[in-house]
Amino acid sequence: MDNKSRGRLVHLLISKSMAEALLIAAVSVGFYFATTNPNLHGVLDNADQSWVTGWAVDEANPSARVEVQLFVDDAFAGHMMANQFRPDVHDQKRADDNWHGFAFRTPELSPGEHQVRVYAVHSNGAGTRRTLQLIGKPYKFIIQ
Amino acid sequence: MNVITEPRSNADSVASSSVVPGDRALAAWEIVSLVSSALIGEWILAAAGGRSKLIVAIPITLAFVLIFVSQVLRGESLRDLGLRFDNFARAMKLLALPMLVVAVLALAVGLLSGARPDLFRWHPERPIAGQLALGFGWGLIQQYALQSFVNRRAQIIWQKGTRTVILTAFIFALLHFPNPWLMLATFIGGAVWAFVYQRAPNLFALALSHSVMTWVLVSTLPTSALNHLRIGFKYFA
Numbered sequence: 001m002d003n004k005s006r007g008r009l010v011h012l013l014i015s016k017s018m019a020e021a022l023l024i025a026a027v028s029v030g031f032y033f034a035t036t037n038p039n040l041h042g043v044l045d046n047a048d049q050s051w052v053t054g055w056a057v058d059e060a061n062p063s064a065r066v067e068v069q070l071f072v073d074d075a076f077a078g079h080m081m082a083n084q085f086r087p088d089v090h091d092q093k094r095a096d097d098n099w100h101g102f103a104f105r106t107p108e109l110s111p112g113e114h115q116v117r118v119y120a121v122h123s124n125g126a127g128t129r130r131t132l133q134l135i136g137k138p139y140k141f142i143i144q
Numbered sequence: 145m146n147v148i149t150e151p152r153s154n155a156d157s158v159a160s161s162s163v164v165p166g167d168r169a170l171a172a173w174e175i176v177s178l179v180s181s182a183l184i185g186e187w188i189l190a191a192a193g194g195r196s197k198l199i200v201a202i203p204i205t206l207a208f209v210l211i212f213v214s215q216v217l218r219g220e221s222l223r224d225l226g227l228r229f230d231n232f233a234r235a236m237k238l239l240a241l242p243m244l245v246v247a248v249l250a251l252a253v254g255l256l257s258g259a260r261p262d263l264f265r266w267h268p269e270r271p272i273a274g275q276l277a278l279g280f281g282w283g284l285i286q287q288y289a290l291q292s293f294v295n296r297r298a299q300i301i302w303q304k305g306t307r308t309v310i311l312t313a314f315i316f317a318l319l320h321f322p323n324p325w326l327m328l329a330t331f332i333g334g335a336v337w338a339f340v341y342q343r344a345p346n347l348f349a350l351a352l353s354h355s356v357m358t359w360v361l362v363s364t365l366p367t368s369a370l371n372h373l374r375i376g377f378k379y380f381a
Contacts, residue, residue: 001167005217009170012213013177016206020184023202031192 037122044136047116052104056082063096067121070104171300181207186376225292226345235349242336254364266362283354291341312338325369
């Protein structure tokens with residue numbers, strides 16, 4: 001193999017690596033936006049033995065209702081639309097109207113410490129992927 | 145063992161004699177590049193591409209461009225690569241015994257694990273001849289990449305012998321990760337095919353063997369063991 005051919009082969013290998021790196025980068029960005037909605041925001045306000053409450057808004061579409069799911073101690077415990085009366089969210093100009101709250105009835109739990117998480121459900125345009133995004137922070141509470 | 149008596153082209157002699165260190169590094173880089181393309185397709189694009197699998201064709205196309213251009217730049221002829229018929233019978237003769245042994249072993253393992261042999265399990269909707277023809281085509285593509293590229297580049301690094309056979313088999317098995325039974329089968333098959341290719345380079349014989357052995361494994365081993373021959377991210381689908 002002469003030097004010219006060797007040089008061409010090296011160029012091809014470098015070009016191929018760069019093309020694949022760009023492809024992976026493009027796919028990663030596409031995958032991020034297909035599985036994540038950076039405009040979904042909300043807060044998990046409170047959790048106790050009776051209720052888990054908070055609000056969730058899609059800031060890119062503030063008049064739409066967001067579907068949320070409740071997990072207690074990492075186990076699915078229910079889902080609902082965040083469509084309950086929360087005027088404070090509207091007052092803070094996070095939404096177009098007053099109806100973005102959620103309030104889950106807490107399932108029966110044994111005495112001790114528990115942790116709840118609420119996730120917003122995000123569906124990609126084609127509906128082929130549905131992913132969960134954590135709303136606010138996990139909330140710990142104790143049942144006596 | 146007619147390697148010495150067979151006519152050898154310049155490319156063939158380069159692969160086994162005076163090779164400068166830079167050539168070895170370049171050959172290693174070529175192998176790594178091919179493997180990375182396959183792994184990108186199997187693990188990243190198959191996962192991220194959603195329902196459309198067309199995107200997987202991009203790294204595979206890049207890999208085959210690399211193979212073609214590399215073979216042209218290295219002056220390898222079709223004969224060097226194994227796309228020839230003169231040594232078909234010799235290659236088949238070398239393959240016959242290992243194929244028979246693997247077939248008997250697969251049948252025994254299948255029976256011991258309670259699986260009933262089913263010759264129509266591979267693609268029940270197609271006649272066996274059609275299955276084997278498709279398997280031959282797919283096998284030819286795989287053997288072309290594996291032997292006429294990986295095996296030959298490995299020979300530039302280490303020359304012919306056990307190390308290159310093991311490396312070729314290991315790479316073939318790696319590309320079937322994480323399917324454990326398929327990895328075992330492809331390691332054994334890859335070693336046999338690499339061994340035979342180094343003695344009688346004939347891709348048509350290897351493709352025929354590839355097709356028949358895939359059919360035998362699918363027909364004899366439990367379906368759950370092979371997991372529909374799924375590999376990469378799709379193994380978990």
